[in-house]
Amino acid sequence: MARATSARGESTRRRQRWPDGYDPENTRRSLITSALELFERSGFDRTSVQEIADQAHLTKGAFYHHFESKDDLLRHIQEEYLEAQLTAIQQIEAGSDDPKVRVAELIRFSLRSVAEYRAHVTIFYQERRYLTGELFAEVTRKRDLVEAAFAGMIQDGVTKGVLRADVDARIATFGLVGMCAWAYQWLNMAGPLSVEEVARQFSAMVLEGLAA
Amino acid sequence: MARATSARGESTRRRQRWPDGYDPENTRRSLITSALELFERSGFDRTSVQEIADQAHLTKGAFYHHFESKDDLLRHIQEEYLEAQLTAIQQIEAGSDDPKVRVAELIRFSLRSVAEYRAHVTIFYQERRYLTGELFAEVTRKRDLVEAAFAGMIQDGVTKGVLRADVDARIATFGLVGMCAWAYQWLNMAGPLSVEEVARQFSAMVLEGLAA
DNA sequence: GCCATCCTTCCGACCGGACGGTAGGCTGTC
DNA sequence: GACAGCCTACCGTCCGGTCGGAAGGATGGC
Numbered sequence: 001m002a003r004a005t006s007a008r009g010e011s012t013r014r015r016q017r018w019p020d021g022y023d024p025e026n027t028r029r030s031l032i033t034s035a036l037e038l039f040e041r042s043g044f045d046r047t048s049v050q051e052i053a054d055q056a057h058l059t060k061g062a063f064y065h066h067f068e069s070k071d072d073l074l075r076h077i078q079e080e081y082l083e084a085q086l087t088a089i090q091q092i093e094a095g096s097d098d099p100k101v102r103v104a105e106l107i108r109f110s111l112r113s114v115a116e117y118r119a120h121v122t123i124f125y126q127e128r129r130y131l132t133g134e135l136f137a138e139v140t141r142k143r144d145l146v147e148a149a150f151a152g153m154i155q156d157g158v159t160k161g162v163l164r165a166d167v168d169a170r171i172a173t174f175g176l177v178g179m180c181a182w183a184y185q186w187l188n189m190a191g192p193l194s195v196e197e198v199a200r201q202f203s204a205m206v207l208e209g210l211a212a
Numbered sequence: 213m214a215r216a217t218s219a220r221g222e223s224t225r226r227r228q229r230w231p232d233g234y235d236p237e238n239t240r241r242s243l244i245t246s247a248l249e250l251f252e253r254s255g256f257d258r259t260s261v262q263e264i265a266d267q268a269h270l271t272k273g274a275f276y277h278h279f280e281s282k283d284d285l286l287r288h289i290q291e292e293y294l295e296a297q298l299t300a301i302q303q304i305e306a307g308s309d310d311p312k313v314r315v316a317e318l319i320r321f322s323l324r325s326v327a328e329y330r331a332h333v334t335i336f337y338q339e340r341r342y343l344t345g346e347l348f349a350e351v352t353r354k355r356d357l358v359e360a361a362f363a364g365m366i367q368d369g370v371t372k373g374v375l376r377a378d379v380d381a382r383i384a385t386f387g388l389v390g391m392c393a394w395a396y397q398w399l400n401m402a403g404p405l406s407v408e409e410v411a412r413q414f415s416a417m418v419l420e421g422l423a424a
Numbered sequence: 425g426c427c428a429t430c431c432t433t434c435c436g437a438c439c440g441g442a443c444g445g446t447a448g449g450c451t452g453t454c
Numbered sequence: 455g456a457c458a459g460c461c462t463a464c465c466g467t468c469c470g471g472t473c474g475g476a477a478g479g480a481t482g483g484c
Contacts, residue, residue, distance in 0.1 A: 022453065024459060043341070045257040048443060060445085061461045070444070126338065129255070164416075171405070171413045174398055175391045182390025193383070201383045204376075209421030234479065236433065260469060272471085273435045282470065425484100432479075439472080450461075 028066045030056045035073055040119040044074060044127040074127060075135055081120035082142040085113065089149045099157025100207060103176070106150060107206070108199040110180035114187055115195050121184045150177060176206065240278045242268045247285055248331040256286060256339040286339060287347055293332035294354040297325065301361045311369025312419060315388070318362060319418070320411040322392035326399055327407045333396045362389060388418065 034056040038047040049070055053063050067073045092105045114121050131139055151173040157163035179202060187193065232238070246268040250259040261282055265275050279285045304317045326333050343351055363385040369375035391414060399405065 022459090027459080043257075045255075046342070049445085050443075059461055062459075064445070065459060065461095130258070167413050167417055171410055172417060174394070175414055175417060178394025178397075179387045179391045182386070182394055185390075186386055198383055201379050202387055205379055205384060205387060205421075206417060207421050209417075209419050234433090239433080261471085262469075271435055273473095274433075276471070277433060277435095427484090428482095430479105430481080433477085435474105435476075437473090439470105441469095443468090444466100446465080447463090448461105449463105451459085453458080454456090 024066075027056075027058065027062065031058065031063060031066060032073070032077065036077065036119040036123070039074075039077070039123045039127070044070075044123070044130060071130075071132070071135075074123075075131065075139075077120060078124055078128070078131070078139050079142075081117055081124050082139065082146075084117065084120075085146050086142065088113065089146060092153075093149070099153060099160060099162045102153045103157065103163075103207065104199070104203040106153065107176070107180060107202045108196070110177075111183055111187065111195050111199050111202070114180065114183045118184065118188065121181075125181065125184065147173065147177060179206075236278075239268075239270065239274065243270065243275060243278060244285070244289065248289065248335070251286075251289075251335045251339070252331040256282075256335070256342060283342075283344070283347070286335075287343065287351075289332060290336055290340070290343070290351050293329055293336055294351065294358075296329065296332075297358050298354065300325065301358060304365075305361070311365060311372060311374045314365045315369065315375075315419065316411070316415040318365065319388070319392060319414050320408070322389075323395055323399065323407050323411050323414070326392065326395045330396065330400065333393075337393065337396065359385065359389060391418075 031052060035047070035052045038051055038055065049060050049063055052073075053060050067076070088109050092102060092109060095105065096102060128139065128143075129136070151169055154163065154172050154176075155169040158165055158167075158169055183198070187195070187198070243264060247259070247264045250263055250267065261272050261275055264285075265272050279288070300321050304314060304321060307317060308314060340351065340355075341348075363381055366375065366384050366388075367381040370377055370379075370381055395410070399407070399410070
């Protein structure tokens with residue numbers, strides 16, 4: 001206590017303002033990083049703005065200078081992730097035409113993004129519904145784009161006769177997406193399950209089946 | 213305003229205390245039902261005890277008579293679901309010995325429980341992490357029992373030579389569980405996808421593979 | 425059958441604390 | 455000197471939980 005607005009500073013031990021050089025963008029980044037960690041661990045609602053600022057060695061004031069609101073930050077994180085998804089999808093579509101290869105690539109890419117964007121993914125699935133009105137719509141739209149791409153590739157495979165026709169493309173897509181998305185619950189949690197290895201096994205399972 | 217402790221009642225329009233007969237257990241049940249709906253829609257943290265009580269046409273006082281705390285209610289809901297899971301698992305284990313049949317049954321059962329216990333499932337996956345210490349441990353323990361049963365059945369299939377040996381049982385289990393668990397995000401959401409039909413397709417996909 | 429008593433069930437007002445957000449001032453950069 | 459970056463102090467609100475009491479069922483004695 002005390003201290004507050006001490007008359008005309010002299011600030012015996014005032015912490016240097018920008019010890020690592022003047023770089024506001026870096027401050028912003030560290031707030032995001034801090035939030036990613038905390039949101040992943042404790043969830044959006046159970047993480048206070050104060051905690052985010054603390055972990056970044058800043059104050060709430062700094063936070064609200066860089067972000068309009070707590071929701072604004074969440075939006076930013078979600079978009080960051082979805083952008084990455086969309087560009088990855090485009091890469092796959094630009095690749096091989098073989099439906100089987102594409103499905104395998106989809107699995108590989110999905111798992112990789114889970115591993116790489118772990119915090120983003122966790123937050124995305126857990127806190128998506130907390131976005132309001134048009135924000136939610138925007139995020140959902142991009143989300144649907146990703147899923148539509150999945151479904152499109154599988155449907156394409158069926159049409160070309162490479163994939164079985166008696167399986168509904170939509171259902172298969174949901175299954176595939178779920179299988180991969182769920183990985184955020186366990187991947188990297190227990191031991192050294194390499195992403196590539198898991199992707200290979202999932203592909204085998206889905207394409208050729210479990211039966212011996 | 214005013215009113216409060218009006219001397220010796222006469223209570224011109226006092227709502228009858230138990231219009232549907234005296235049945236405390238029913239009150240308790242209606243609080244749980246109310247919570248299930250609200251938790252599913254808005255999440256645990258965004259649902260206030262006041263709202264739960266309101267929707268059940270009761271007050272916070274009544275709530276705290278029937279439950280120790282908000283967490284206590286959550287615990288109750290989680291356990292309700294897990295008990296149902298465990299008994300279902302036992303049924304499957306008591307059924308056919310054929311690994312392929314068992315896997316198909318697991319899928320069918322998982323999807324059915326998602327459809328039937330929709331709110332429970334949603335809440336379970338979204339709010340599990342908010343349980344504290346030993347409660348979390350207890351819930352996780354039961355959860356692991358369910359997953360271990362899955363893994364055991366698949367491993368059994370591999371050992372018997374009915375399922376392929378080059379797929380790791382653990383990974384396959386994770387995939388299967390994910391595929392089914394994910395269904396809580398879309399099942400019943402869009403149109404009349406019958407549970408049995410989805411189960412059939414998932415089984416075909418996993419056991420025989422997508423390739424034509 | 426009736427009454428006095430206890431106990432469960434439920435109500436309503438209240439408390440303390442946490443949290444999102446704001447306002448105004450200080451500080452260093454350009 | 456203007457302005458971006460950051461900080462301190464503060465506000466209003468909401469929410470989980472508590473407490474004392476009222477109202478009506480259950481119980482037991484007569």
